Amino acid sequence: MSDTISDFLPTVPAPAPLRRTALYATHHAHKARMVDFGGWDMPVQYRGLIEEHMAVRTGVGVFDVSHMGDIQLRGPNSLAAVQKLLMNDASKLQIGQAHYSAMLYPNGTFVDDVVLHKLGENDYLIVINAGTREKDVQWVRKTIGGMGGLHITDVSDYYTQIAIQGPKAQATLQKLTPVDLGPIKNYWFTWGQVCGLHNVLIARTGYTGEDGFEIYVPADEATSARVWGEVLAAGEEFGAIPCGLGARNTLRLEAAMALYGHEISDTLNVWEANLGRYCKMEKGVDFVGREALAKVQESGGPAKRLVGLEMVERGIGRDGYAVFSLEGERIGEITSGSPGPFVKKNIALAYVPVSFVEPGTEVAVEVRGQMVKAVVVATPFYKRAKLGAVAAAPVVTAPLS
The missing domain is CATH 3.30.1360.120 (Probable tRNA modification gtpase trme; domain 1)
Known part of the structure; x- marks a missing residue:
């Protein structure tokens, strides 16, 4: 360590x-x-x-x-605004429920990943990342600010x-x-x-x-x-x-959770980042980025994808380190890597061609000029036990302003 x-x-x-x-x-x-x-x-x-x-x-x-950061959307058109802005299907949320989602550019890459909370009917809270606060607020206002029946409030502070x-x-x-x-x-x-x-x-x-x-x-x-x-x-x-x-x-x-600027960015799309389970292409709304993502699907899917790596030989794969095939061809790059204190293994996330994504595939990571063997593994590296089956808590609605 x-x-x-x-x-x-x-x-x-x-x-x-x-x-x-x-x-x-x-x-x-x-x-x-x-x-x-x-x-x-x-x-x-x-x-x-x-x-x-x-x-x-x-x-x-x-x-x-x-x-x-926190952005609150209120008004009779708030659901329509959220559906256009975010890739997940907010129509499925109940009051008192949240889900993971993302704002996308028209080319299907990431403005930011977010957590959306349904505070009440016609009332939503979008939690955004710290380093993208101002950019995100501007994007929200640019994308849905012209819609009627909607009030956008930056409540971050x-x-x-x-x-x-x-x-x-x-x-x-x-x-x-x-x-x-x-x-x-x-x-x-x-x-x-x-x-x-x-x-x-x-x-x-x-x-x-x-x-x-x-x-x-x-x-x-x-x-x-x-x-x-x-x-x-x-x-x-x-x-x-x-x-x-x-x-x-x-x-x-x-836990193999994405970090903006590493696993997701304005140069990476949803399919590459393995976040398709949160992208509801068939929700009946032409959300921003949908058309571009559909074209990627129609063309056969992404050329590269995010995978988990576990170092087999002694060495730690760090952010930005190059990934190679065992034949010596550079095939990708680590986006996040370090020792895992609890799993007691040196782990990393990396983008590699789709021909290398199968768990068990061996690759090499260049660590300080040396080729160190690693293997593609299923993610997450750590998964906690699930909570017991329980009913949702009663919700007392209240304003966030």
Whole structure:
């Protein structure tokens, strides 16, 4: 295992000056190591990446994800707007349900991947990535802003978003809310009291491949710091610790979750990224990018696809490293790679020609001038046990503004 934090964290270029979340002072009080990430001054680690990673896999970890953006769509034409804007089928969502989706350019490549929440009838929340906030808001306004019966609001700075992740996340958060968290299914949410605050959005979502919740509280420093402290105190018996972006990256890599600028971008399309299960071509709406994606299908499909790699020989495949056939031909590139602290293997995601995507296919990765053997494997590298079959939680609708 490498102990160099830069080996684990993807490089994201960012303009100055850096923005700060409401928990900035709290992170410094916890002696977090701060880094420039997508224009935000964010904690990369506190006690150490591996310790934080393992805490999430075995107990509970707490993340500040307030740098993420939020766009609210309201009005009688909001569903039509969402259907045009995003590739998944929002007509299937019930109030209190969320799903993964993406905004696409007309050529079928990614503006951004998102999580869409149905807050109520004619009321949706789109959670977007931190490094693409301004671009995404502009794209939304350009694409659907001219539609009648629609109100678009950038509510990104209204809330502090705290992610409570791990097998003990429910037990931790349950101490702080009268809402029965047990019935909330994965990718469902509700509203309720948390830490004495009313109308907090409580979502069973996350970006770690683990069970967990994300809560949205007012973005003032005093309230944010109080809730952060109470969450950590509630999880103390389960070994709860604050976690940074380094662990967030290795956790999502073990779960083979895409990261914008790495596995998805404005040069990669949905079929190449293996995200076709979220792209509903037959939903009856000509969403942005659909025509181009249909042409790719008609032409026989993508020429390359994203695969998982496991290093067979000693060596770590890092972001940007070249992938070769065993005959020495360069065939692709790693998009994300590092040791997997929990799976105890050196793992990576990479784009390779479709003739190399079958699990068991052997390839080579150039690591510091040496060819190191790797094998294509099924993803995700780590998969948690599913939650038990439960009914959706009752939903109390409330505005997000």
